[in-house]
Amino acid sequence: GEDVEQSLFLSVREGDSSVINCTYTDSSSTYLYWYKQEPGAGLQLLTYIFSNMDMKQDQRLTVLLNKKDKHLSLRIADTQTGDSAIYFCAPGWDSGAGSYQLTFGKGTKLSVIP
């Protein structure tokens, strides 16, 4: 099965850029996702990248994928206090038999210092 590793904590100052890193083991994932979870809430889909891409930009979010090293990162530009949350990396994979799945890391808790 897939293993996903993320740093547990990241602290940045408001206005700086945040970079959240993720490594995974299964190279068969064709789509890799980033989710955000605020306290007491469910998971909000932020963005995703197709595995044949190196980079995807969506407003303040930039996703970088190094497929050779199985490394995914999420950069948040001009980080705001509202970005404080837990961020999950989640490679998607098809287990067969009509069962598409995501494997989650433990999540990175981003704290933004005003």
Added chain:
Amino acid sequence: ETGVTQTPRHLVMGMTNKKSLKCEQHLGHNAMYWYKQSAKKPLELMFVYNFKEQTENNSVPSRFSPECPNSSHLFLHLHTLQPEDSALYLCASSPFGGSDSGNTIYFGEGSWLTVV
């Protein structure tokens, strides 16, 4: 508002109780999921339903019993749970359950379960 609604948001139950969690999706999706999020482990997939058929049971104890009467509704029936089952139970849906060509999974807000 993600289009996936879970009720109740909070549930406290005794170990001998029987209760159910409900999930409804308004996205026209065909696949629905139950995930468990506890403090000690990463998010764990429990069950997958594709076109109302269960396609994945991730070695979940029988005290958790899912039901999917149609593609828009998913239930998790709970019976004789243990305190270690206390967790956030997240429902999710996606357009389809098979090929992963951009098959995006959307989550509900979750149901916080406490077993006493």
